[in-house]
């Protein structure tokens with residue numbers, strides 16, 4: 217089941233790449249991070265796109281929003297040809313608009329782009345992520361070339377976490393604690409569950 221999520225995100229990314237490559241400004245599109253690294257439990261889909269000018273951002277943003285048909289937690293990082301970060305694509309159809317997201321001071325200038333003033337872009341950290349280039353019109357990928365230039369050899373890795381079974385302390389039945397759940401628990405700093413879902417549900421009944 218966990219690998220299925222990775223596949224779904226890849227389909228979303230491939231669709232996005234095949235649409236944007238029909239435009240004139242995008243030079244390169246890549247998946248960055250956990251999905252590119254084959255993480256069996258990815259939380260989000262991060263994409264990088266290098267563009268030559270900002271003229272087609274509205275269309276690029278529309279194609280990005282269409283990824284939400286597959287998965288909502290996507291992020292598209294827009295770069296200019298020198299690999300300076302322009303910003304990330306706003307998820308709202310109208311940007312700048314009246315939605316909460318666009319109230320952020322950095323949203324909508326230029327339209328459809330969020331420039332988070334709190335977020336300081338760290339090229340080294342960004343490029344240490346696994347990168348899977350879906351499309352490039354440069355001779356070689358500019359993202360990968362920059363990664364080489366910076367001497368980044370190792371990419372972050374994403375170990376497979378095996379599902380485990382736990383015996384419920386209440387009813388004695390075993391239940392599956394999936395790899396994806398374990399990853400989430402770890403991130404939240406929680407210890408593993410002791411009771412099965414049925415027993416937890418029963419507790420809330422009375």
Ligand SMILES: [Zn+2]
Nearest residue numbers: 306311318323
């Ligand atoms: Zn916005």
Ligand SMILES: [Zn+2]
Nearest residue numbers: 384387412415
């Ligand atoms: Zn139980």
